[in-house]
Amino acid sequence: MLGAIALIALGYIVVSYVFFLFPRLLHKPKLVTQMPVHISHRGGAGERIENTLRAFQNAVELGTDMLELDCHLTKDGEVVILHDGNLKRSTGVNVDVSEVNYAELPQYLPKLEVQFHPGHFSHAKSPSDRKILRLFDLFTSFPHTPMNIDIKVDDDRLINKVGNMIREFHREKFTIWGSFSAKTCAKLKAANPAVPCFFPLDSVLRLFTYYVFGLLPFMPITYEYLELPLVAASNYPESATATGLNRIKMKVMLWLMDFLLCSPRLYCHLKARGVPNMHLTV
Template sequence: MLEPNQTLWLAMGIVAAIVGGYALTSLFLLRFPTLLHRKKQLKFCCKHISHRGGMAEGLENTIGTFQHAVDLGTDMLELDVQLSQDGIVVVSHDNEIKRTTGADIKISDTKFADLPPLHTHQEVTFLNALPVCFPDATDRSFCRLRDVFEKFPAVVINIDIKNDDDELIAKVGEMIHEYKREAITVCGSRLDTVAHKFHQQHPDIPLFFSAKRVVQLVLLFYSGLLPFIPLKESCLEVVMPSIVWGERWADTVPTKYKVLARVVDFLLMSKVLIRHLDRRGIHTYLWVINNDADFERAFSLGAKGVMTDY
């Protein structure tokens, strides 16, 4: 029969062996994830992604700005969708469109044909605090998602569904299938409820991580559980937090938020995490990058591509 101190040492040894074995297995599978998971096979790899079509060079989310980006060779168009009062899937970041049109109305309360023209000057959120003016903009109209699909049938498109609206979610998925764009469309939402509903209805369409799932991803990574867990998403699209202490917000963001951004940056911008995802066939896209230093850092971290306003 073992003495009490011997029992304690035996228990500690067993715990150490279990923990050590778990850690070693986790590290091994972090390096070789395809031993457990089938690697995702996306049909595209996009280095340059035009945020809202490239809103520093044209009015955001318009056919004219999308065409400009495509003409310059962008790899992917990123856009946002809302649902109008008459059930049209409208390409717009905001539902309340005072920022872009000056009209104090909502897309959801307005028929598509009654939407007003866009301002010729708009603030570029991730560029500077002053509005950028496009006095010669020939296209000042809201467009339908259908218009984008018809105009750019072979261009990879990233769709952010902005609202938890069952009709909107269903129509976006149905339209992707209608135009046979399953292989060249990424879809999702920052809202986890929206992303979950969309994936349930359309599991064959590549999905990007919701905000909640990004938090879960980080927790799984630092707990060592990530290599064991299957992931439904195909793209990690996250802000590169270091842009918060760059020129754009240097004098406007309170110090406490800059400190928080540095903590998030340390946890999220991990080369090991991004490399692991890449080995599982999951692309990492960082946003919104608008200067050379940030471009360089994003790619040095292992990002497949960057979203930019240029």
């Protein structure tokens, strides 16, 4: 009996290893169009006021491969580029963006602390550098610049507006979008299936679990891009609190990342299946 179990286990290990090394025997690789090396997080929050037109202009001028940004919806239905749902940290006004019409939004603070670098501040050079930007205006300014859009809330209106705007600007080949929420990501795929989507948090944990137990070669991969935060960011208490890195689920994911990032075999497997991986810092 034990011999049979051992034989089955050995057979499973061998088969899993072969398909891990040669995943294209089971899976057709995904066809992705963007392989960025340098991504400007929030437009380069450490150099200009985050998510502003001036920040994105600066990043493009410096030769970034991709702009990363966050989207929310105003009271009157404008898609704005903003990280927080509440405006207190960025503008000093304690109000949710969803409760304010676009024309009435306050400006960013002239000096804004960088969330991922406590004690470091970005400064606005003029009042125009402090304006909260609409996604429409960014698409108009940089129609062919690759962008990575983080949908911050599970809002059907926001999802559909962003999906339609990507379609109207013919940006499917220049855009990645996604959310930490698997529920939101499912809605994104339904809203515009042509836009590649990054892994939500639950799928990242599932991917690592499949890898550890040798199941990954046999499992389909739903999402197109694996985006991981810099593990070292969790060492800053202020940034960990501000970005949710202190949550139990996030701590587990970061521990797994810290353990598994030393495995180039995992990323070779993902690369063979057409899934790029990206690590986001400031």
